[in-house]
Amino acid sequence: MCGTCGCGENLDVITITLLGDKVKNEEKEMVENYFLKNDHHHHYGKVHHHHHGNSLGHAHETEHDHTHEHLSSKVIQVEQDILHQNDLLAERNRGYFEAKNIVAFNLVSSPGSGKTSLLEHTLDTLKDQFHFSVIEGDQQTLNDANRIARLEIPVVQINTGKACHLDAAMVIRAVKKLNPKSDSILFIENVGNLVCPAMFDLGETKRVVIMSVTEGEDKAIKYPDMFHSAHLCIINKIDLLPYVDFNVEKAKAYAMQVNHHLEFIELSATKGTGIEQWYNWIAKNKRI
Amino acid sequence: MHELSVVMSIVEMAEEKTRQHGATNVEQINIDIGCLAGIEFGALDFVWEAAVKDSVLEGAERIIHKIPGRGKCSVCGNQFQMNNIFDSCPTCQSYQNEVITGQELIVKSLIVN
Numbered sequence: 001m002c003g004t005c006g007c008g009e010n011l012d013v014i015t016i017t018l019l020g021d022k023v024k025n026e027e028k029e030m031v032e033n034y035f036l037k038n039d040h041h042h043h044y045g046k047v048h049h050h051h052h053g054n055s056l057g058h059a060h061e062t063e064h065d066h067t068h069e070h071l072s073s074k075v076i077q078v079e080q081d082i083l084h085q086n087d088l089l090a091e092r093n094r095g096y097f098e099a100k101n102i103v104a105f106n107l108v109s110s111p112g113s114g115k116t117s118l119l120e121h122t123l124d125t126l127k128d129q130f131h132f133s134v135i136e137g138d139q140q141t142l143n144d145a146n147r148i149a150r151l152e153i154p155v156v157q158i159n160t161g162k163a164c165h166l167d168a169a170m171v172i173r174a175v176k177k178l179n180p181k182s183d184s185i186l187f188i189e190n191v192g193n194l195v196c197p198a199m200f201d202l203g204e205t206k207r208v209v210i211m212s213v214t215e216g217e218d219k220a221i222k223y224p225d226m227f228h229s230a231h232l233c234i235i236n237k238i239d240l241l242p243y244v245d246f247n248v249e250k251a252k253a254y255a256m257q258v259n260h261h262l263e264f265i266e267l268s269a270t271k272g273t274g275i276e277q278w279y280n281w282i283a284k285n286k287r288i
Numbered sequence: 289m290h291e292l293s294v295v296m297s298i299v300e301m302a303e304e305k306t307r308q309h310g311a312t313n314v315e316q317i318n319i320d321i322g323c324l325a326g327i328e329f330g331a332l333d334f335v336w337e338a339a340v341k342d343s344v345l346e347g348a349e350r351i352i353h354k355i356p357g358r359g360k361c362s363v364c365g366n367q368f369q370m371n372n373i374f375d376s377c378p379t380c381q382s383y384q385n386e387v388i389t390g391q392e393l394i395v396k397s398l399i400v401n
Binding site: 072073074075076077078079080081082083084085086163164165167195196198199200220221224225228254256257258259260 | 290293294297298300301305306309311315319326362372373374376383384385393394395396397398399400401
C-alpha cells in the first residue's frame with residue numbers, strides 16, 4: 001500500500017536526478033532512476049536496514065528495552081520517539097554539513113509562494129560570491145531543477161511521487177549524488193506544502209518559511225507548526241501590495257504569536273525590492 | 289497526510305521490537321501523542337487500519353495517551369494550558385511563550401506474544 005496517501009497502488013517510487021551542467025533537450029539522458037521497492041514500507045525502506053559497523057545506524061539499539069512477562073505475553077517498554085529514525089538521519093546530515101562547512105537552508109512554503117523564483121534570483125546574483133548547490137523537492141517533474149540548472153548551479157531533483165514532504169533519508173541520497181563542495185551553501189527547496197514538511201528535520205542549518213502577500217495574512221495561525229519551527233519568515237511579492245488586501249504588520253503579528261523568535265524579511269523576488277536584506281541574511285548565516 | 293508516514297514509522301518500530309524479542313504479534317500498543325505535535329487525531333484513525341494491515345500491529349489494541357499542551361510565559365513565568373501554539377499567556381497576555389509539553393510523539397510500550 002502507498003505509505004503516503006493510503007491508496008492501494010504500488011507507488012513507492014522516489015526518483016533522484018542529478019542534472020548536468022548543461023540543460024539538454026533530451027532530459028531522459030540525464031535521468032538516473034533509483035527505485036525503492038519495499039513491500040509497503042516506502043521510502044523508509046532504506047532507513048531501517050542496518051548497516052553493520054556503522055555506530056549511528058545502530059545507535060538506538062544501545063538503549064535497553066525493559067521487559068517483563070505477562071503470562072504468555074511480554075511487555076516491551078519502548079519509550080522511543082516515533083520520528084527517531086528520521087531525527088537520527090537528520091543529525092547525520094547536520095554533522096556532514098558542519099564538517100564540510102556547508103550551510104543548509106530548508107525553504108518551505110505553500111505552492112506558488114515564490115520559492116523557486118527567489119532561489120533563481122538569489123543564485124544568479126550571488127553565484128560569484130559563494131559556491132551553491134540545490135536540492136529540489138517536488139512530487140513530479142524536473143521543471144524546478146531545470147530552472148536552477150540553467151544558472152549552471154549543481155542541482156538534484158527529488159521526485160517524491162505521492163509523498164507530501166522531504167525526509168532526511170531522501171536528503172542523504174540526494175546529497176550523495178550532489179557531492180556539494182566544502183565551504184558552500186546548500187538550498188533545499190521542500191515540497192510546496194505548509195503542513196507535512198514541518199515535522200521532518202532534514203539536518204538543515206536554518207529553516208526559512210516563505211509566504212506571499214497574495215495569500216491570507218493569517219497563514220501563520222492557520223498552519224502554526226511550520227511557522228513555529230522556522231527561523232526566518234520571508235514575505236514575498238510585496239510589489240503586489242497595492243492590489244491586494246494584505247496587511248503586512250498583521251501578518252507579522254500573527255506569525256509572532258506562533259513563534260516570537262522569528263525574523264522577517266519583506267521582499268519582491270521578481271522586482272528585487274528588499275532582496276538585499278535576504279542576501280545580507282544569507283551572508284550573515286554563512287559566517288556563523 | 290503526514291499522519292500516514294507517522295503510522296508507517298510506528299509499524300516499523302513495532303516490527304523491529306517484536307522481532308528483537310522473538311515475538312510474532314502485538315496485542316497492545318501504547319503511544320503518547322501531544323496535542324501540539326502536529327498530528328490530526330482523526331487523520332491518524334483514518335489511516336491506521338490500512339497502514340497496519342499485514343503487519344505485527346494488525347488487530348492490536350491501540351491506546352493513545354493524549355498529552356495536553358502546556359506553555360510557559362517568558363515574560364511573567366506563568367505556566368498554563370496551551371490548546372494552540374499561538375495561545376497567549378492568560379495572566380499577562382504575552383505571546384512570548386515556550387512549549388513545555390504537548391509535542392510528544394512516542395511509542396511507550398508494546399505487549400507482544
